[in-house]
Amino acid sequence: MTAVSRHFVLAAGGTGGHLIPAFVLAEELERRGHHVALITDARGAQIPGKPAGLTAHVLPAGRLQGKNPLSWIKGVRAIMEGRRMALRLFESFEPSCVVGFGGYPAFPALLAAQSAGIPTVIHEQNAVLGRVNRFLAGKVNAIATAYNHIDRLAPKHEEKVHLVGNPVRADxxxxxxxxxxxxxxxxxxxxxxxxxxxxxxxxxxxxxxxxxxxxxxxxxxxxxxxxxxxxxxxxxxxxxxxxxxxxxxxxxxxxxxxxxxxxxxxxxxxxxxxxxxxxxxxxxxxxxxxxxxxxxxxxxxxxxxxxxxxxxxxxxxxxxxxxxxxxxxxxxxxxxxxxxxxxxxxxCGYPAAVSDLADLVESFGGAPMMDVIRVGGSAHAHQGKEALAMETPE
Known part of the structure; x- marks a missing residue:
């Protein structure tokens, strides 16, 4: 349990791939004594597995894709409306950090956090940096990854990378x-x-x-x-x-x-x-x-x-x-x-993924930067020691 209880907002697209690690992190942060809120879309609010005490806020999430200018105008309007709604939430909830897990619903929440001067972290579950995370990579405080090598990650952003793995459900x-x-x-x-x-x-x-x-x-x-x-x-x-x-x-x-x-x-x-x-x-x-x-x-x-x-x-x-x-x-x-x-x-597993990600998130808006796993750092050494300690399954 941490000495100081703080508030965190997690923002994730409406699929299990984005939301499952967000749910696992929410449970870990709450276990440490913090308060957590979730931002997603209507589909995400219905995904099974959401922790009972986690409040979900549904925001509009526009998509910027295709060649039709009208679809872009509609997408931008939805993003800006989502940003305004997120700012109102932040005024009352006062998060220490906003964590994005990819997907279009995370986009307006992270834009709002950056405009309000709130630290931001993105977590990439895949071995290729997603579109929303690519757009935000230059503006966030830290990039948490699930793989040692991430495609489509610009070299200039590598100094922000923390290798933590992808949190999985406790069961x-x-x-x-x-x-x-x-x-x-x-x-x-x-x-x-x-x-x-x-x-x-x-x-x-x-x-x-x-x-x-x-x-x-x-x-x-x-x-x-x-x-x-x-x-x-x-x-x-x-x-x-x-x-x-x-x-x-x-x-x-x-x-x-x-x-x-x-x-x-x-x-x-x-x-x-x-x-x-x-x-x-x-x-x-x-x-x-x-x-x-x-x-x-x-x-x-x-x-x-x-x-x-x-x-x-x-x-x-x-x-x-x-x-x-x-x-x-x-x-x-x-x-x-x-x-x-x-x-x-x-x-190949990262069993400490949720605790390492929670340590990274806690390091913003609170105590000085904590020791977290960085690419090229202790992650693989730790994995190797753990592997040596385990007998080959029979």
């Missing part, structure tokens, strides 16, 4: 110290498949057929849990039944942490939250980056875990049943292969 982080599930030559191979909050159609179309192409000795031991779109679920169920592969299907799983705990292998997209959870827990994966993701950031998110040997990445244009079967067979050819990949993924 997921709690799995980090638990061993990788036992996987033997004749035991079940539990596979978890998700494609984001709404599932992904390509996974529904490819994964059942790909799993069916595995060698019989492996295929007969499969136990699958897959998240699907509601309109796809019956077709996927029929595919698994036709292949005689036991599968539990759903459009949404509330107990995702427990399912991740049981999984031997993950198949899915490479969003920031997904990769950070896989590395926090230590689960091997086959990742299919979303091809339409802005600046191809999901492909960049894969780099570290793939280079470490904790995952394999397949571009969507190459993601066929044959290719999936080939990659999965190689990863699961013996129990030790998956366990080693799990350990490699674990070594």
């Amino acid at each position: 997921v982080l709690a799995l980090r110290e638990k061993p990788y599930p036992v996987f033997t030559e004749d035991g079940l191979l539990r596979v978890l498949v998700t494609g984001g909050s709404q599932g992904a159609r390509v996974l529904s179309e490819v994964v059942p057929d790909g799993l069916a192409m595995l060698q019989p000795a492996l295929r007969e031991r499969l136990q699958v849990t897959q998240q699907c779109r509601a309109e796809d679920i019956e077709a996927v169920r029929a595919r698994y039944a036709g292949h005689d592969i036991p599968a539990e299907l759903g459009t949404y799983f509330e107990d995702m942490a427990s399912r991740l705990a049981d999984a031997h292998l993950f198949i899915g997209r490479a969003g920031a939250s997904t990769v950070s959870e896989l590395t926090a827990v230590g689960r091997p994966a086959i990742l299919i980056p979303l091809p339409i993701a802005t600046d191809d950031h999901q492909a960049a998110n894969c780099r570290d875990i793939v280079e470490a040997g904790g995952a394999r990445a397949i571009r969507q244009e190459r993601f066929t049943a044959v290719e999936l079967a080939k990659q999965l067979q190689a990863m699961a050819q013996n129990p030790g292969s998956l366990a080693n990949a799990a350990h490699a993924a674990w070594n």
Whole structure:
């Protein structure tokens, strides 16, 4: 608990990727005795997982994109209205710092903070600096990152960078110290498949057929849990039944942490939250980056875990049943292969992400600058020491 209670505002776009780390930081700051408010859009206010005591303020968030001048005028008006509303909130709430997590709803709040002389921090969850964060990078006090190398970050802004990782939910982080599930030559191979909050159609179309192409000795031991779109679920169920592969299907799983705990292998997209959870827990994966993701950031998110040997990445244009079967067979050819990949993924994690980010945020508007992890500093040394202290999962 800190000696002085202060106020902080967190501003985030209306997706889980932006909001989950904001929620985790809010809980940590509140645990330290501070008061926290959230700024987002209407969609973000409905995202599950918001801490019970966190007040959400919905602001208009205009988008500056496209070639139509009218859309730009409309976007600017919405941004300025959001800025005015944020300034009114700041007058009463008096935040010590405003923290942006990317997305257009964060933009007016950070503009308002800078005009009011309030310190600002941005957190980038992806391995590519997002559009809003790129625009603000030169004006903020600090840039917190989830990866050691961030694409589209101007060299002149690197001195502001603090490598902290991407905060993950407490129930997921709690799995980090638990061993990788036992996987033997004749035991079940539990596979978890998700494609984001709404599932992904390509996974529904490819994964059942790909799993069916595995060698019989492996295929007969499969136990699958897959998240699907509601309109796809019956077709996927029929595919698994036709292949005689036991599968539990759903459009949404509330107990995702427990399912991740049981999984031997993950198949899915490479969003920031997904990769950070896989590395926090230590689960091997086959990742299919979303091809339409802005600046191809999901492909960049894969780099570290793939280079470490904790995952394999397949571009969507190459993601066929044959290719999936080939990659999965190689990863699961013996129990030790998956366990080693799990350990490699674990070594890529940043378990102290939320405390390091909270330390950084607390350093503004209060006590003198605290010791925080900086790029090229102690982050990897700390990770290495932690990795040496952990036995290779069995």
